[in-house]
Amino acid sequence: MDFEKVKTIVSDIKQKQPKIDRVMFVGCGASMADLYPGYYFISHESTKLLSSIQTANEFNYNTPKGVGDRTIVITASLGGSTPESVEATKKAKKLGAHVITLSMTAASPIIKATEYKLVHGFQENYAAKTEKMSYCLALAMQIMADFEGYKFYDEAMTAFAGMPALIEKAVKAVGPSAQEFGEKYKDEQKIFVLSSGASLGVAYSTASFLLMEMQWVTAPTVHSGEYFHGPFELTVEDAPYLLFMNDGSTRQLDARALTFMQRFDAKITNIDAKDYGLGEVASANVIDYFNPMIHTGVMRVYAEELAKARKHPLTKRRYMWKLSY
Structure with missing residues (x-):
């Protein structure tokens, strides 16, 4: 994972808009579920930022009225072509929100539609299958660190560093219990x-x-x-x-x-x-x-x-x- 890119994206947003009051997580299906840890983090740790998670077509048809230039919207689609999520990305951008998108496909429609992009792995190994949710959580932590402060940031980075090896060690050990x-x-x-x-x-x-x-x-x-x-x-x-x-x-x-x-x-x-x-x-x-x-x-x-x-x-x-x- 490219944590420097995460830092650069959030820093660029802060330069454009020093005050952010809302972070929204928008996607469909498994991608929406992968956004959940980021949403959960902000909703439990922040005392200043509003946080919500929505399925993309609800965002499209019943858009929250507070979406604007003080909003960060994080969208995601594994393959990058989910129509509802592509449309939500476009809509959030049109409303002036700062839109960050996660996908494993660099040339996908959703990546082309966004302002900021993070291309994650998936096929390489089992740890890679968690990269989308890890990037989302890293974004949420960086947003809070930059706009509010997060005193456990370094501890979180240590955990991120250890997770891939821990996951690969775990999946190698679970064969018998998985078969059972x-x-x-x-x-x-x-x-x-x-x-x-x-x-x-x-x-x-x-x-x-x-x-x-x-x-x-x-x-x-x-x-x-x-x-x-x-x-x-x-x-x-x-x-x-x-x-x-x-x-x-x-x-x-x-x-x-x-x-x-x-x-x-x-x-x-x-x-x-x-x-x-x-x-x-x-x-x-x-x-x-x-x-x-x-x-x-x-x-x-x-x-x-x-x-x-x-x-x-x-x-x-x-x-x-x-x-x-």
């Missing part, structure tokens, strides 16, 4: 996916894309803190659950849900960030925001093994790439 997951859940038609904190976006993307889109498995997303406010009524013996447990401030929320599921002998897979040594690279002051990277890397291996067990490739679709919609 595939066999254990291969016949399930519904899997509940839970998490909290910055990893709620990972729960959402896992449910909506790795499971519903790529495996045609019904997958409700449940916030661990909301589990006891309705959804826990469906917890019975062998009910299938996938939990992304955080190492950090919201761990108690995840642990409470896990304890209840165990009490009723539900079928549980717990991907716990603590098991993969997240605390070895991320200090207690910043660890909350780095859970999504380790969860994403590990879950990709789990998804690959589930696809093998179900004999349903992750690339198989009914409608996507086949129909106009």
Whole structure:
């Protein structure tokens, strides 16, 4: 990752507009989920900046009235051609916002439409699959550092430096447990996916894309803190659950849900960030925001093994790439 480019982009925005009061994160699907850690960081750490996250077509059709020259809008599209996200990028720019866009494709329509661009990796390895969300988080931290101040900035940079190796170490170790997951859940038609904190976006993307889109498995997303406010009524013996447990401030929320599921002998897979040594690279002051990277890397291996067990490739679709919609 090019952290100097992140610094240059935010510095250039500050030179043009010394006062920023709003940071918006806009995208679709998995790309919107990858923006979630950045949104979560600003919404929890900043005392001055408003922060929101929106799906692109809602931004297009019901644009927040506060978007203007004191707004930074961060958009994203993996391949760079998602029509709704391209349009949102153009609209934000037209409204005078400072638009930063993330994509893995340098010549894509969304990159051509933006003011500031960051081209990230994806195919190289499992760690690269987290670059989009890492860039977004780095942007959020740099924005706060430059416009408000962030006293744990150096600790965050240390965590960024350690994450790629930590992810690659983790994915090399999870083969047996990922295979067990595939066999254990291969016949399930519904899997509940839970998490909290910055990893709620990972729960959402896992449910909506790795499971519903790529495996045609019904997958409700449940916030661990909301589990006891309705959804826990469906917890019975062998009910299938996938939990992304955080190492950090919201761990108690995840642990409470896990304890209840165990009490009723539900079928549980717990991907716990603590098991993969997240605390070895991320200090207690910043660890909350780095859970999504380790969860994403590990879950990709789990998804690959589930696809093998179900004999349903992750690339198989009914409608996507086949129909106009």
